[in-house]
Amino acid sequence: MMISTQLLCLFAAGALIIIGLFAAIFIDNIIKKVVGLSFIEEGVNLFIICLTYKEGGIVPILAPGMNVNWFAQNAAYPLPQALVLTSIVIGASTLAVILALTMFLYKKYGSLSAHEILNNKYDMGDEE
Amino acid sequence: MNYLIPLMVIFPIFAALLINLFGKHNKTIKILSFIVAIILPLITLFASYGLHFFGGHKPLIDTNITGLPTYITSTNLYSMHPAITYSFTPLTKVFIFIMCIIVFLSVFSYLTSEKKASGSFLFLVFMGTAAVSAMILSDDLFNMYVFFEIAALVQTGIVIASKAEDNYETALKYMILGSIGGPMLLLGITILLAITGSVNITDIAIIISTVLIKSPISKAVVLFSFALILFGWLYASGFPPFHVIKSSLYSKSESYGSSILQAMSLLTLVAFLIAMARMFYLINIFNGAILIVSIIAMILGVSMAVMQTDFRRMIAYLSVGELGFVGLGFGLGTKFSMTAGLFQGINEMIVTALLFLGLGSVVYLTNTSNIRKLGGLISKSESMAIMVLLGGFAMAGVPPFNGFRSKFMIIHAALLAGYPEVAVIAILISIATFFVFVKALHGIYLKPQPNDLEFVHDSIPKSVIFSVAVLTIMCLILGLYPEIVTVPISQALGGLII
Amino acid sequence: MSYYDDFLNFIKERYSKKHMTNENVSGAIASELIVISSLLITALLLRHISVLLTGIVIIILIMLIVSNLPLSIKLFDEQDDSLDKMMFYTVITLGIIVSLIYWSGF
Incomplete structure (x- = not known):
């Protein structure tokens, strides 16, 4: 049986999301954790692109003289492709902020372990 | 077409960029931001209700184009919204104006x-x-997602800009949790896009209620996307399990920042809640899911607030817990309860801003927010102490303040809808809120002043007292004349929810 | 007053290194009462689905609550600012929400 490219892409997207969730819980190094988390983002982006994939589809530009019905049947849906660009930009800017904060905290603590840096407990108001 | 509607978004963005450009000139940005802050509510006040289609692309049904083939006029394509649509209703007007x-x-x-x-x-x-x-203006899910991420980045930025301890750690934690919450929301939105072919909420609502809900296979997909959007909504509004990080975020920023942060979370909550209600209203477990989530938020938020000794954290947890009331209104599922919930949202926004600003003056005076180290501050500023006390009354639901009106409406709605348990829980949570206030006020203002308490500043700035006084008066006015807000809200709700 | 004494001892044990005031204790007790009462009342909401189920759930809930006293301190410990715990609960919640809504919506 031939597996369609779209199905394969969807499985890859699902796998990326699950790998990302795994990394979010089990990986301690902040940089690795963040890379894992960006997998979730990329998995979702891949999912969006998959939606519009069409076997033998054409670019959704209506050229003069083209049969409208034929065009409507064969053109890929352009909206998700436009959305994914925005989504990638958002992901990149979020990643940039996270990495900048990580860099700052590395300078402060000299460590990249999430367990050491990000596990500060409540103070019940009696430090001294 | 009303050009003031997009201006509500474009003008603050433009002003923000301009202020950032003049970042070095202290006086310029002070004057500039003051003017911008005055113009912002005015724009909302003068804009007239209606829809704005970006690029002017109206749905075909609204245009004068004739001679279209029947395969367009007889299907949903004819009424589909091709452009990003902003809809300005009395409801959005109230929320944006108060914000x-x-x-x-x-x-x-x-x-x-x-x-x-x-x-x-x-x-x-x-x-x-x-x-x-x-x-809150947008009628387009993807547009909402984009601004949701911008809002998350802005909230992180406000925390980074503060001088509090451990603010970078908190910001990083918020971002890391956000990189699960955000993509899940996007995934939910794209699943809806995949099955409906549109990201416009009105279109999606029509398609779901007329077609997708009827077949079990497509209903499963709709349910899956509802679950994911609900999860993203939890992150945006700070409901459990995100209540810890959200309250931490509020307590780690300056008082001016926190009062804006909580208003931002509230508007995000309301925007997504209305969007979800419009799309998934017909799903049988929609109300139940929102109800359970809200009750858990109320219990955890308030029970955590009771145990804090840092008053900023206390208010932060309380504001998360009180947000549960907004969800409660939608969970009960009647028009009256939804009006009550949204009214509570407005009151919550005003009161929490009052408390953050008012108690922020304590941090301004003493540079500590730990109740144990404080005491006797009523001698410094009686007016501020009284206004904070009144704010606490308003939040706990003491007449004649606005909190009393909205909570009473919610409890009444719960009894009318046949859920007396919800009414009992709402009363319990209000009592606990009052308890937290008595504890905080006693600790800060009434208990004898500790000997080692040092003052950084001698007096509270007049402007802060003025701001808190304005907010107190707003609480009182909304308590005496709730119709100012409830009538437009219930009008707008009647048209929104199908 | 034996429950109060037990409670006090538990808190003292937990926070023995720090000094404690009546603020902590009153807060913890209030929180305890809020959690127990509202949990039990929330369980009553199940009567809209099935009365028998409500009875069973409430009995189980009471047993769980009694065997886990004091709840508020344990809840407090679970909800601290550590990223590991927050992340754990986030992913758990995602799983619960997706599976519950997916399977109960039919």
């Missing part, structure tokens, strides 16, 4: 109590205002 007032008061207090204004902080404030306004 703008809070932004104005916070910015005003910030400008007068800090010697040197930070351009980047003001940039973030106006960017955040634009983002939440866009979210």
Whole structure:
């Protein structure tokens, strides 16, 4: 049986999301954790692109003289492709902020372990 | 077409960029941001209700184009919204107007109590205002997602800009949790896009209610996307399991920042809640899911607030817990209860801003927020103490304040809808809220002043007292004349929910 | 007053290194009462689905609550600012929400 490219892409997207969730819980190094988390983002982006994939589809530009019905049947849906660009930009800017904060905290603590840096407990108001 | 509607988003973004450009010139940005903060509520006030289609692309049904083939006129394509649509209703007007007032008061207090204004902080404030306004105006899910991420970045930025301890750690944690919450929301939205072919909420609502809900296979997909959007909504509004990080976020920023942060979370919550209600209203477990989530938020938020000894954290947890009331209104599922929930949302926004600003003056005076180290501050400023007390009354639901009106409406709605348990829980949570206030007020203002308490500043700036007084008066007015807000809300709700 | 004494001892044990005031204790007790009462009342909401189920759930809930006293301190410990715990609960919640809504919506 031939597996369609779209199905394969969807499985890859699902796998990326699950790998990302795994990394979010089990990986301690902040940089690795963040890379894992960006997998979730990329998995979702891949999912969006998959939606519009069409076997033998054409670019959704209506050229003069083209049969409208034929065009409507064969053109890929352009909206998700436009959305994914925005989504990638958002992901990149979020990643940039996270990495900048990580860099700052590395300078402060000299460590990249999430367990050491990000596990500060409540103070019940009696430090001294 | 009304050009003031997009201006509500474009103007603050433009102002934010301009302020960031002049970041080095202290006086310029102070004057500029003051003017912008005054103009913002005015735009909302003068804009007239209606729809704005970006690029002018109206749905075909609204245009005068004739001679279209039947395969367009007889299907959903004919009424589909091709453009990003902003809809300005009485409901959005109330929310954006109150948000703008809070932004104005916070910015005003910030400008007068800090010697040197930070351009980047003001940039973030106006960017955040634009983002939440866009979210509540937008009729387009993807547009909402984009501004949701911008709002998350802005909230992180406001925390980074503060001088509190451990603010970078908190910001990083918020971002890391956000990189699960955000993509899940996007995934939910794209699943809806995949099955309906549109990201417009009105289109999606029509398609779901007429076609997708009927077949079990497509209903499963709709349910899956509802679950994912619900999860993203939890992150945006700070319901459990995100209540810890959200309250931590509020307590780690300056008081001016926190009052804006909570207003931003509230608008995000309301925007997504209305969007979800419009799309998934017919799903049988929609109300139950929202109800359970809200009750858990109320219990965890308030029970955590009771145990805090840091008053900023206390208010932060309380504001998360009180947000549960908004969800409760939607969970009960009647029009009356939804009106009550949204009214509670407005009151919550005003009261929490009042408390953050008012108790922020304690931090301004003593540079500590630990109740154990404080005491006897009533001698420093009686008026502020009284106004904070009145704010506490308003939040706990004591007549004649606005909190009493909205909570009473919610309890009444719960009894009418046949859920007396919900009414009992609402009363319990209100009592606990009152308990927290008595504890905080006693600790800060009434208990004898500790000997080792040192003062950083001698008196509270007049501007902060003015801002808090304005908010107190707003609480009182809304308590005496709730129709100002409830009538437009219930009018708008009647048209929104199908 | 034996429950109060037990409670006090538990808190003292937990926070023995720090000094404690009546603020902590009153807060913890209030929180305890809020959690127990509202949990039990929330369980009553199940009667809209099935009365028998409500009875069973409430009995189980009471047993769980009694065997886990004091709840508020344990809840407090679970909800601290550590990223590991927050992340754990986030992913758990995602799983619960997706599976519950997916399977119960039919």
